[in-house]
Amino acid sequence: MNLQNKTLLIVGIDEFIGLRAAELAIAQGMKVRGLQTSNDKEAQNLGAEVIVGSINDPNIAQKACQGVDIVLHTAQVTQEAGPLKHFREINVGGTLNMAKAAKNAGVKTFVHLSSVMVYGFNYPDGITESGPLSDDNNPYCQTKIEAEAELLPLNAPPDFGIIIIRAGDVYGPGSIPWIVRPILMMRQKLFAYANDGKGVINHVYIDNLIDGIFLAIEKETYGEIFNITDGQDTSWKEYFMRLAAMEGLPAPMSLPKDEMKLFLKLRHQGQKLFRKKADILPESVDFMTRPYAYSIAKAQNLLDYKPKIDLETGMHLTREWLQQTDIQRLVK
Template sequence: MDLKHKAILITGIGEFIGLRTAQLAIAKEMKVCGMQSSADKAKKAQNLGAKVIIGNITDSASAELACQGVDIVVHTDEIAKEGGSLEEFRKINVDGTINIAKAAKSAGVKTFVYISSALVYGFNYPKNITEEGPLSGDNNPYCQTKIEAEKALLQLNNPPDFGTIILRAGDVYGPGSIPWIVRPLIMMRQKLFAYAGDGMGIINHVYIDNLVTAIFLAIEKEAHGETFNITDGQETTWKEYFTCLAEMAGLPAPFSLPKDELKLFLKLRYQGQKLFRKQADILPEAVDFMTRPYAYSIEKARKILSYEPKINLEEGMRLTQEWLKKTDLKKMVNS
């Protein structure tokens, strides 16, 4: 598929992944529109020249309106945090996803790309796990609802009329990434950040532009009905990543704590924030996310999509550093 002049709808267009997808789609001379529940975040995309509908993906009327005249939908909108109510996650991550997909199908959209997560494999999985799985919700609402959404979307796949593509993104970092850049740096500056144990598990990082490249490759190749793991293809330990992040920001190397101690510290911190009615900045479940053991395989994406991550960790950190020089991190967390 030739992308030039194609109409693309990006859900969550004012968020980290959505906004960068919009920027690079505009560079490809695509007609970009978006859907965003927050008017303030919508302005970021509108300033790029994108047409944005303010609405929620769970609202059928808004979803139907957004999908009119669209060739491609890239669905990035989600609830992404370490823990919480399964009902809350399911409303957006499952019901919202099904709602926007059905609206897209009804409107004649040909390609629907779902940005899922490699966290569908849970926290303990085999080395170099492929798209064949096994999948595991691991009693975590984020993992569980991403699995549920994937299953529902594959049932709607019916090319050439309506083709779904699932991209299981690794740990997406780069300018604007809250979990892997902004929040750790804020905690490092406050001398509150520690990685768990010996930090020898693997962070499956993917630089934001590498992920967006994979999105466009999947659309161009019309890989309907397929699922792909997308990472930078590097085996970087948690210790290496967070040490690199600290160095990039001119901060001392972070220290480590045993996994159980770190969980206890975060639990007490969370309870204290609740007591004083402050919004929690990090949940104890974050430790599970930061202690995953192995790399995911990206061989399928390499073979079928000709995906080859161009930006490695060193270059990704350099680009992030340039952004960091002109950014107030606290404003990002509070926005």
Template structure:
């Protein structure tokens, strides 16, 4: 598929990945529409002339309206928190995904790309796990509902009329990334950040532009019915990643704590935040996310899509640092 002059609808267009996807889609000559839940329009999107529809992805009328006249849907909207009640995760990650996908199919949209996550493999997966590897929720509502969403949306795959592609993204970082840039940097500035178990294991980082490159390659190749793991393909330890992040900001290297001790510290911290009616800034369950041991295989994306990450960690951190220097990241957490 030639992407030039195609109309793409991006869900959660005002968030980190959606916003960058909009910029890069327009740079490729595409027309962009977007769904966002907030009524506040991002200035970048305004300047780009993107057509914005305000509403929830769980709203049938919003979905039907948004899908009209669209060739491609990039579905990035999700509830992405480390823990919580299962119901809201299921409503958004499964119900919202199905709502958009069904509306798209009904409207004659040709391509539906669902942004999933490598966390469908859970926290205790095999080294270099491939797309045929066992998925596992490990009793986590985010992992569980992302697995469910993949299963349900693939049932709708019926090319050439309606093709579904799934990208299982690694740990996406870059300007605007809350879990891998904003939150760690804010905690480092307060000397509250630590990594678990000496930072052993692999941080499967994925620079946002590399992710969007992979997305566009999958759409161009019309890789319908396929699932792809996508990371930067670098085996960077958690320790190296967070030390790099601290050094970039001119901050001291973070300390290490045993995994269970770190979880206990965060539980106590969260209880204190509740007493003062503050939203928890980092949950104990985040330690599981930040102590995964192994890399994921990206061989399938490399072989089928000819995916080659263009931005390495050094360059990605450089671009992120430039953004941090001109951004009040405290405001992003409100």
């Protein structure tokens, strides 16, 4: 499929991944429409048509999908923990509502942004798209698995094709979990990494992820699932040391995982007592101690996916962005 002049609907266009996808799609000659819940004007300023409304509203979903060739569904609840009902409402119900509306409106391609977290926290080294999947009693992992299971039966090419992208740990300008939050905590001397930073962060620079998504659309790989990361075995320690160095901050210290979780649990309870929103949850430690790399061999073979921006370059681009951005305002 030639992407030029195609109309792309980005669901969640006001978020980190959606905004950058819009920018790169417009640069490729695509017409972009966005669905968002906020009144933020950033996507409009890029040149996208914007509809404001809920992904759970069938009428809004139908309106957003009219006259669209491709839907890129990025809207999701991405917290590390919280009520399962809330996660399920957005990550499963909202996703399915958008997919059904897209199918009814004659959309040809529906791309769902899933996550490597469908493999849970303890998975085999080099795990491929065939699994095993594990929710590890975490609502984010659980509802990303459920969304995939609900979507795949709707795949019916050539009329309507589903593609699932399991994104790694997406970093770059605007990334809240992997850039903004750690740096804000480092600035307050509150950041530590667990267990000597052992294990692997499966980072993917935002532009590499979007490149992988566009390749999957171009090649019409309907019914397929792809792991998309930078394909680098970077330790958690190296990643967080690079972040600190980029800001000219002291190297963070290491703590045993269980001690970190206990500290964050007590801190969270204190914040709740004073009715302050938690800035970091104890469950985040599980996300920051995963042991191994995921395989991207399928994306390399079927899509000819080659990550163009390595960690060194990605960090340089992120540093330039940090120098001109007040990141405190990005944390809601």
